[in-house]
Amino acid sequence: MLKKSKNYSEDTIAAIATPQGTGSVSIIRISGINALGIGERITGKKLKPRFAHNCDFKTAEGNALDNGLAIFFPNPKSFTGEDVVELQCHGGIIVSEALLQTSYAYGARPADPGEFSLRAFLNDKLDLSQAEAIADLINSSSIDAARSAFRSLEGIFSQKINRLQDKLTNLRVLIEAFLDFPEDEIDIEEKERISLSEKFYSIVSDIDYLLEESKQGVILNIGLDIVIAGPPNAGKSSLMNRLAGYDTAIVTETPGTTRDILKEKIIIDGLPINIVDTAGIRTTEDPIEKEGIIRASKAISRADLLVWVCDIRSSLDENINEANRLARDKNFLVIRNKLDLANESTKDLSSRDKAVICLSVHTGEGIDLFLNELKTVSGYAPNLGGTFSARSRHLDSLSKSRKYLNQASESFIKNNAFELAAEDLRMVQKSLSEITGELTSDDLLGEIFSSFCIGK
Numbered sequence: 001m002l003k004k005s006k007n008y009s010e011d012t013i014a015a016i017a018t019p020q021g022t023g024s025v026s027i028i029r030i031s032g033i034n035a036l037g038i039g040e041r042i043t044g045k046k047l048k049p050r051f052a053h054n055c056d057f058k059t060a061e062g063n064a065l066d067n068g069l070a071i072f073f074p075n076p077k078s079f080t081g082e083d084v085v086e087l088q089c090h091g092g093i094i095v096s097e098a099l100l101q102t103s104y105a106y107g108a109r110p111a112d113p114g115e116f117s118l119r120a121f122l123n124d125k126l127d128l129s130q131a132e133a134i135a136d137l138i139n140s141s142s143i144d145a146a147r148s149a150f151r152s153l154e155g156i157f158s159q160k161i162n163r164l165q166d167k168l169t170n171l172r173v174l175i176e177a178f179l180d181f182p183e184d185e186i187d188i189e190e191k192e193r194i195s196l197s198e199k200f201y202s203i204v205s206d207i208d209y210l211l212e213e214s215k216q217g218v219i220l221n222i223g224l225d226i227v228i229a230g231p232p233n234a235g236k237s238s239l240m241n242r243l244a245g246y247d248t249a250i251v252t253e254t255p256g257t258t259r260d261i262l263k264e265k266i267i268i269d270g271l272p273i274n275i276v277d278t279a280g281i282r283t284t285e286d287p288i289e290k291e292g293i294i295r296a297s298k299a300i301s302r303a304d305l306l307v308w309v310c311d312i313r314s315s316l317d318e319n320i321n322e323a324n325r326l327a328r329d330k331n332f333l334v335i336r337n338k339l340d341l342a343n344e345s346t347k348d349l350s351s352r353d354k355a356v357i358c359l360s361v362h363t364g365e366g367i368d369l370f371l372n373e374l375k376t377v378s379g380y381a382p383n384l385g386g387t388f389s390a391r392s393r394h395l396d397s398l399s400k401s402r403k404y405l406n407q408a409s410e411s412f413i414k415n416n417a418f419e420l421a422a423e424d425l426r427m428v429q430k431s432l433s434e435i436t437g438e439l440t441s442d443d444l445l446g447e448i449f450s451s452f453c454i455g456k
């Protein structure tokens with residue numbers, strides 16, 4: 001387990017915090033014990049705390065290379081909790097890279113991905129779920145996802161966990177008070193038993209609610225991955241184009257037009273959906289088309305949902321069988337396209353099954369039904385939650401804590417086993433603390449922060 005320490009590091013790190021490329025401004029961020037010294041050598045100025053100094057930036061050879069702003073944030077009131085200097089120079093790769101190299105020449109070392117956020121976490125400026133929310137905010141793909149990541153960053157999720165921890169501590173104190181007595185001598189009054197049971201139930205319902213809210217946070221964060229597949233000429237690429245809102249895929253009357261896979265991202269009511277359009281699946285001797293079909297199968301295995309598009313005039317049962325075969329253990333949805341060309345008896349066939357939707361990409365009829373089905377499949381319920389962003393690892397920890405809580409209430413309510421109940425309550429708290437990061441292994445921290453970008 002990693003022990004948090006105030007002096008996590010004696011060394012000073014530097015990185016370009018803005019994207020690589022041309023732009024009007026680039027920011028070089030320096031953090032650590034020598035940040036001020038390095039900043040003052042580059043600017044040749046005494047840097048006052050939290051003041052934007054207009055100054056020339058000089059390289060290690062003493063040549064002025066640019067003019068910009070330097071700001072010094074003394075510890076502990078900085079993003080990382082350490083001394084931080086930010087140099088805002090003109091955008092572009094050459095100037096920012098030369099200033100970064102100068103900071104190295106004066107003793108800084110290149111920051112690892114996410115190392116500024118890691119230091120902020122280790123110096124108690126943020127907890128782990130807040131640090132993860134920064135990455136989620138940066139990578140958010142819809143405005144709703146960004147809003148919920150920001151709420152997590154502000155600490156909404158952490159506060160909910162901390163409130164639960166307080167309730168659990170309170171319950172543990174009451175349960176552990178009984179541990180001083182041998183179990184067969186415990187004489188607990190009915191009133192007291194009811195009060196303790198109510199406390200258990202209240203925590204159970206809090207965790208259940210938090211789990212539901214967190215599921216929404218995860219859905220918003222990662223979105224839904226769907227793959228459009230089916231026989232050639234069914235209208236797969238037409239559907240992709242309709243959803244994307246522009247002609248991304250080539251549509252022709254010739255079967256076998258789409259060879260490679262095409263990807264698009266759309267947002268439905270705030271839900272990010274990643275769509276992959278694939279080559280039509282059929283037996284073929286064309287090596288390029290064959291490769292396209294192999295890629296289609298791989299894409300299906302990675303997706304959350306297979307959307308099997310077929311012509312409404314073809315056999316429904318055959319299509320369901322084929323979709324079922326390719327989906328394996330995945331969810332699938334059969335879209336019977338070209339409704340505009342269907343006669344009444346063909347339409348009736350599909351209303352019998354929820355996993356079958358009739359639509360016409362050309363007229364737009366039935367598209368809403370399809371989009372609603374996508375929301376249902378993903379479990380997205382915008383009115384229920386979406387109040388904060390969350391990750392699958394948070395769901396795992398919440399589910400684990402729910403399991404221990406069940407065991408604890410069973411031990412207490414059914415078996416009068418106070419010692420077991422107390423131990424399980426301790427495990428509930430431990431699982432919850434994994435979310436905020438009080439007890440987190442070095443490996444997990446490494447995994448989380450290394451997925452961040454450099455300079456964050």
Ligand SMILES: Nc1nc2c(ncn2[C@@H]2O[C@H](COP(=O)(O)OP(=O)(O)O)[C@@H](O)[C@H]2O)c(=O)[nH]1
Nearest residue numbers: 233234235236237238251252253338360361362
């Ligand atoms: N009548 C009708 N034709 C459609 C519809 N959707 C697609 N098509 C036509 O079907 C043909 C094949 O479409 P395409 O999207 O390339 O099919 P893919 O091979 O499955 O990608 C094209 O001529 C489309 O214009 C529809 O809803 N109604």
Ligand SMILES: [Mg+2]
Nearest residue numbers: 236237257258
């Ligand atoms: Mg196509």
